[in-house]
Amino acid sequence: MTSSTGTASRGAGAEATTREIAQQPRLWREVERLVSARRASLEEFLAPLVAHENLRVVLAGAGTSHHVGQILATTLARRLGRRVEAIATTDIVADPHGSFAQDVPTLLVSFARSGDSPESVATTELAEQCLSECHHLVITCNSAGHLARTHAERPKSQVLLLPAESNDEGFAMTSSFTCMTLAALLTLGGTSYDGLGDRLAAAAERVLATVDAKAHTLVDQAPERLVYLGSGALRGLAAESALKVLELTAGQIVATSESSLGFRHGPKAIRNDNTVVITYVSNDPYTRQYDLDIVAELLEGARPGGVVTVAASTAGLPEESTWLLEGLEDVDDAALALPAIVCAQLIGLYASLGLGLTPDNPFPSGEVNRVVQGVTLHRLRA
Template sequence: MTASPSTTEKGGSSLTHPRPAGLEDARAGATGREIAQQPDVWRQVAVDTRQRRETVDAFLSPLLARDDLRIVLTGAGTSAFVGELLAPALTRELHRRVEAVATTDIVSNPAEAFAEDVPTLLVSFARSGDSPESVAATVLADRVLTSVHHLIVTCNDSGELARVHGSAHRSLVLLMPPQTHDEGFAMTSSFTSMALATWLALVPEARGLDVVDRVADAGAAVLRDRGHAVAELAARGYGRVVYLGSGPLTGLARESALKVLELTAGAVVSYFDSSLGFRHGPKSVIDGGSLAVVYLSNDPYTRQYDEDIAIELRQQMSPENVVVLQAAPSDRVTDTWTVPALDEAPDVLVALPYVLVAQLFALDSSLALGLVPDSPSPSGQVNRVVKGVTVHPYDGR
């Protein structure tokens, strides 16, 4: 079963805000366009969610009514990090266990990933749906588990994952707006649109268009107001970048670190961690040529730990090399980059405008190195859709 979004012209956008410096560069290509289109895409995702509400609820409501349901969020690379962003937030909202398990772990270790044979909703994220592990993970789930349903969240209606599950009895395919099938090497609008669509599907109370409008307005403000500052950061030529956050924002930090690693073809080394965990050894990565970006949580208790590491790093590093993003006001950390009008939003939604900063930094760093962001790997060792993976036969239950 497929719940399709409304038709939108690929690559189309109704952007009304100025484009940041990096996005004005002709070399930014599809990557620049796909970063810039996100506020408009988020609004479209909210409209699509409202239009297919009955189909989604008919599929999900009986499953969510089960106290013994296990929800597994899966994907590879950035698609896996969609799950890492959502899992803590959904666990808190749905009061049930929600786990992020990458397809790469499911395919290589199905007996461990599905060791407990309980009713399961497998939520598969995929930009193209053509990565070798995408379908293999769902096939293994069907083989190992007695009762499993599939929610497929993808940006490509012609991908193998969407084709296989489009008419399957225990599956629902949620298609993202077509322009989110990013043509660039790195996933940008695909990441944020799949995260938002899944949150809106699983949390009915979040479906009001007003909150998505505020998120989109905040994203537009980040693109408009922080673009030149991000370009200046990238121009400094940092050799190492660290992203830190707590709860859902740890998953966002991981995705942020991947973006700069991908778009600079590894020339800028990146790292991520939780705010509290960073002190336990990983802080050794910081040197004189490092940039640290700290995402402050909106949860008042959790935010204290984010503030602690931001203050500590500013004392140990040059303050100009520590960027702190916030949505809710901080009484302890000054000189922050504030995302407007989201001070009461859950971190999973605040993450959407936050990640624009990381995407812009990765793009600007790529351009500063003389690379082509749409194809940053000159050797071709890393591809937009993963190649060379052999899915071996599995004889287990």
């Protein structure tokens, strides 16, 4: 992250966020080695579960950790041939009987940066209360977290601890998000993804080198609103991208997300003359058509710089406004999301600095916290 490191270091309170964006390619390679070393024990744990024809896999997390599940759900459903759903821990805690309405064998995959958010452990306990057979795969960045410690010795649990550096010190989840996404994809997607971590890392290194200046240029336009669009797995990526802007700018820039098709059904009303719409373009040939359609529609009468696309190929897209994820034309969209999110992380970082904020802690008053506080957990009665 050549130019960004220099820029961010001049902004007070940006050091951790800058470092944690830049370290991702190195950490992804480390995550791939980690999963490979654990492959035998993970397979021993997962194989009997996946053998259940009626197995339900629930991908659980809150905020950014929920977006991990949203990105992975459809890809893992195809790979496993089983029912896979992403449900926010906040929804599970609020309505456990609804979330676990069917008492079927369940693998609950919990994503947590710290593992200390009140809903993290509560979700696993509620699953135990509601289900006759529940197993847990905990993917977390904090060995000392409540979630990791709770499940470390349980016979129906496996804890996958990610590199300590992935436990971001900055307010916004960056390397923790991508490391958890990659770890789950490699673990649950099987050996067909061998070597993927290195490919994605190389692509992200190119993004850091080539997109940095483009992110600066976008932020220099001082947009009032940012809209992220994506289809399928990239819908979750769009949601995470919008959240990064909201978090890092302390809500001073309005940011939202939608699917490429869904944008026309009302949400398009957010667009004004000072809005930038960023569309993540799918690698799936069928899905890609809908992304190209909305891009073409948005470009009609758009001001310069008002429409940006992020894609692995420029086919059917205007090259001048496409941020290219080179060398990834053949990967699943869930994998494409990892280098793509780096674009949004850079935008959020520079937007924060441009507003005179401190990206490492955009809420110095403590109004919003790195680890959620203020949640009262209520007892579930049978």
